[in-house]
Amino acid sequence: xxxxxxxxxxxxALWCCCCKKHSLVPNVLTLWVSLxxxxxxxxxxxxxxxxxxxxxxxRVRYVQPxxxxxxxxxxxxxxxxxxxxxxQFQLSPEDDLFGNRVSLVSDTLSVPxxxxxxxxxxxxxxxxxxxxxxxxxxxxxxxxxxxIPDDNICNGNYKPYHCSLYTRWWRTPTISSLSPVTGLPGxxxxxxxxxxxxxxxxxxxxxxxxxxxxxxxxxxxxxxCELLKPNSDxxxxxxxxxxxxxxRSKLSMFQTFAEVTAVSPSRGSVLGGTLLTIHGRxxxxxxxxARVLVGxxxxxxxxxxxxxxxxxxxxxxxxxxxKVFPGGRGLKMEVWSDKRPRSLDEIWSYNENTTGYWSxxxxxxxxxxxxxxxxxxxxxxxxxxxxxxxxxxxYLHCDDWCDLYLSNSSRPEDKVKVAFQPRYVANYxxxxxxxxxxxxxxxxxxxxxELLHHEYYGGANLNLALFxxxxxxxxxxxxxxxNEVQNIVAEYEAFDEEQVPDQSxxxxxxxxxxxxxxxxxxxxxITVSASAAELEAAxxxxxxxxxxTVQVTKQEDGQGSHYTVTFNSNRGDFAPLDFExxxxxxxxxxxxxxxxxSNMATFTLSWAxxxxxxxxxxxTASEVCTCQPDVLRPDLPVxxxxxxxxxxxxLCFAYKxxxxxxxxxxxxxxxxxxxxxxxxxxxxxxxxxxxx
Numbered sequence: 001x002x003x004x005x006x007x008x009x010x011x012x013a014l015w016c017c018c019c020k021k022h023s024l025v026p027n028v029l030t031l032w033v034s035l036x037x038x039x040x041x042x043x044x045x046x047x048x049x050x051x052x053x054x055x056x057x058x059r060v061r062y063v064q065p066x067x068x069x070x071x072x073x074x075x076x077x078x079x080x081x082x083x084x085x086x087x088q089f090q091l092s093p094e095d096d097l098f099g100n101r102v103s104l105v106s107d108t109l110s111v112p113x114x115x116x117x118x119x120x121x122x123x124x125x126x127x128x129x130x131x132x133x134x135x136x137x138x139x140x141x142x143x144x145x146x147x148i149p150d151d152n153i154c155n156g157n158y159k160p161y162h163c164s165l166y167t168r169w170w171r172t173p174t175i176s177s178l179s180p181v182t183g184l185p186g187x188x189x190x191x192x193x194x195x196x197x198x199x200x201x202x203x204x205x206x207x208x209x210x211x212x213x214x215x216x217x218x219x220x221x222x223x224x225c226e227l228l229k230p231n232s233d234x235x236x237x238x239x240x241x242x243x244x245x246x247x248r249s250k251l252s253m254f255q256t257f258a259e260v261t262a263v264s265p266s267r268g269s270v271l272g273g274t275l276l277t278i279h280g281r282x283x284x285x286x287x288x289x290a291r292v293l294v295g296x297x298x299x300x301x302x303x304x305x306x307x308x309x310x311x312x313x314x315x316x317x318x319x320x321x322x323k324v325f326p327g328g329r330g331l332k333m334e335v336w337s338d339k340r341p342r343s344l345d346e347i348w349s350y351n352e353n354t355t356g357y358w359s360x361x362x363x364x365x366x367x368x369x370x371x372x373x374x375x376x377x378x379x380x381x382x383x384x385x386x387x388x389x390x391x392x393x394x395y396l397h398c399d400d401w402c403d404l405y406l407s408n409s410s411r412p413e414d415k416v417k418v419a420f421q422p423r424y425v426a427n428y429x430x431x432x433x434x435x436x437x438x439x440x441x442x443x444x445x446x447x448x449x450e451l452l453h454h455e456y457y458g459g460a461n462l463n464l465a466l467f468x469x470x471x472x473x474x475x476x477x478x479x480x481x482x483n484e485v486q487n488i489v490a491e492y493e494a495f496d497e498e499q500v501p502d503q504s505x506x507x508x509x510x511x512x513x514x515x516x517x518x519x520x521x522x523x524x525x526i527t528v529s530a531s532a533a534e535l536e537a538a539x540x541x542x543x544x545x546x547x548x549t550v551q552v553t554k555q556e557d558g559q560g561s562h563y564t565v566t567f568n569s570n571r572g573d574f575a576p577l578d579f580e581x582x583x584x585x586x587x588x589x590x591x592x593x594x595x596x597x598s599n600m601a602t603f604t605l606s607w608a609x610x611x612x613x614x615x616x617x618x619x620t621a622s623e624v625c626t627c628q629p630d631v632l633r634p635d636l637p638v639x640x641x642x643x644x645x646x647x648x649x650x651l652c653f654a655y656k657x658x659x660x661x662x663x664x665x666x667x668x669x670x671x672x673x674x675x676x677x678x679x680x681x682x683x684x685x686x687x688x689x690x691x692x
Contacts, residue, residue: 058082059152062162063139069172072131076113076139076165078102083122084143098144102127104137104165111137129165137165170194175238175253182255182363185282189254193239240479248287249387251477257329257363258282272315275302283309293327296410296446324381326410326446330363331382339377344403344452347377366463373460380451380462383410388468389443394436395428395465396421400456404464406439407448415450428465494599496566528561528586535563545569547613564593571614572598580666659687 060080068074084099102113102125113127120126125141138159141148154160176193183189197207243251260280268274276292276299283290283306292299292311299311337356341347350357356376369376384406386392396404396419403421407414418436428434441447453462473481526538536552539545548569555562567574573596579588602614605624615624666680 058141058143058146058148060139060141060148060154060163062154063165066161066164067166067168067171068129070132070134070167070169071172072129074129074165074167074171076102076127076129078125078127078139078141079123080125080141080148081123082143082148083120083125083141085122100125101142101145103140103142104129104132105140106132106135106137109133109135109137110140113139129167132167134167134169137167139163139165175242178242178253181244181253182257184259185256187256240477243478245387245473247385247387249472251473255364256282258284268313270316272313274313276311276313278309278311279307280309281307283307293325296322296325296327322411324412324448326383326385326448328382330361331380332359333362333367333378333380334359336377337373338375339454340375341377341454344377344401344454347379347452347454350377350379366461369455369460369462371459374455374457376455376460378451378453378455378462380453381412382449383446384441384449385446386441386443388470389441391438391440391469392436393438393467394419395467396434396436396463397425397428397465398453398462399458399460400424400454402451402453402462404436405450405452406436410446410448412448412450415448490600494570494572494597496568496594496596532563535565539565544611560587567596569596570599570601571604572596661685661687 058081060078063076063078065074065076068076099117100115100120102115104111104113109132111130111132113129115125115127136159139153141153150156154163157163172194173196174193175191177191179190179192180187238253242253244253244255246252246255258280259282260278262279264277264279265274268276276294278292283304285304290301290304290309292301292309294311294313295316297314297316299313302310302312334350335356335358336347336350336354337358339350339356362380394404394406396402398421401422401424403417404419405415406418407416418439420433421431422433425431425434451462451464471481475481475483526535532552532554535554536550539550539552545567548567548571551566551568553564553566555564565577576590576592579590581588600617602616604611604614606612661684663683663685664680665683666678668676668678670676
């Protein structure tokens, strides 16, 4: 009895385990087990009914949340049945179809949602969204490469709310300000914007606002940025006005720079050759090689390390007498307090000994003065180095009034006034004098600039803007870019195409084919004595010409028959008709008399070289989708070998009509020397034909 019961119990346990994997409901049955002859015993056990389900066992019931960020990284939870167990053993780790795949589908886009395998099981999928435009997205799930049918996604409802994610701007973390915008590596930066969490680097589940959201990491320029304060935030969608064009002509939000702490020796020969050592920090050559200027001239590099650079100075003329050279960082701003100049030119008479004097270096614009500053004058000097060559317009704005001077070189004495603002205005565009004329400047060349400015009372600021007629940036990247719009006007004349096939020898027959696909729609054999109407009817029956038509006329002379084929079509140019001649003493030629020109009202699509019927230029998407290449037509006679002739002794094809017991074969090939050769032959065979 023991030997009979144990195998039965083992079999039932395995059966139920298998059923449990597919989430089937167990049923209690009574099993009669024969123990020995004449004895029976009733045992009540748990077993399962076995059902074979199709993909209907896999379904999506709902998703959460229903609103998320347009910038991506929203954690989406999908609840349903029959999902793949992501921890199951995978025979082929490179199989992209293995496991669960999630897409978010709108009316115009399909965007993958990246599945987190560790949090996924048979009834739940967790994935992280990517950046998507604001819209409604319905979840779509594939399990081991098989999509879950639409009927099993929220009961088959059209665009169901419970299975949709709505990307919204108000659910998108943003960066609205960054302070400061420049600094040494290690600078403490304050970022402000739309904040959704004050939790990072702790085991706290919920933010103070009740959201289960935390900051995992923060990056600046691809490098980790450590979060230092509890109220800091790492945001994902910066406002476009935070981007600036860097010296490498790239958009950026923050600029780091190197620091020079000492130079030795402090004196050297005007003839050059002095070995100069520059001490400092962050002498990094990751983006571009280091470059040193001494007195505006290149200093030949000898060695570069993170904290030290050595270079050899160049010679210079001692009589130059220049005191200002390009190469330093930023602009020098000199300020004189409690001043009421009658004109801004009066500021040039001020110097370091004038009362109320102080100075500072600024490395970015706009510059906003402290609110308590009133009645002061400033002179700001430095150099502008364009990142690209071309024409520039410079815009000036300040509070209260200011002048802008610019040199066509690096020499201050060459400066001229290019823009001015005589009174307070709200922006760059209110006065014509705020905009300079177009000025051509060269990439990498230093141009001296100088700003004179005076403030009465209230807030004070100073700013410059540049407009370049050509930009690599688009309006989607920065509000300062304007996308180019072009109006294209096309004029054309339409002509019907005419082709003239010439034939000679009266007893021969010719097969005419469109050149676009010789095997697709050949005409039947046409005798050289065929009438114009016969050739016209045959050509009008070609799928490659329909729905257009041709008109054929015929002339005969001592040289043979001459047919003129006029294509009644607005499609434009047709490829010359091709032909096959199965007689060695028959000559056929096709020449183009008039090249057709399209009226541009239709276009055609092609698949494997086979065109569709003409499609209107303003056709709807559904009309374009329903156009069908002729190669897919079921009523088209096509010669279809079952297998390549090299591997089969039989050639099978379908053709309606009487056949001659003969097969003509023509083929081309490339020989070992690379020359293309063509051969043709005739094979006498007994063709078995069926009825019809």
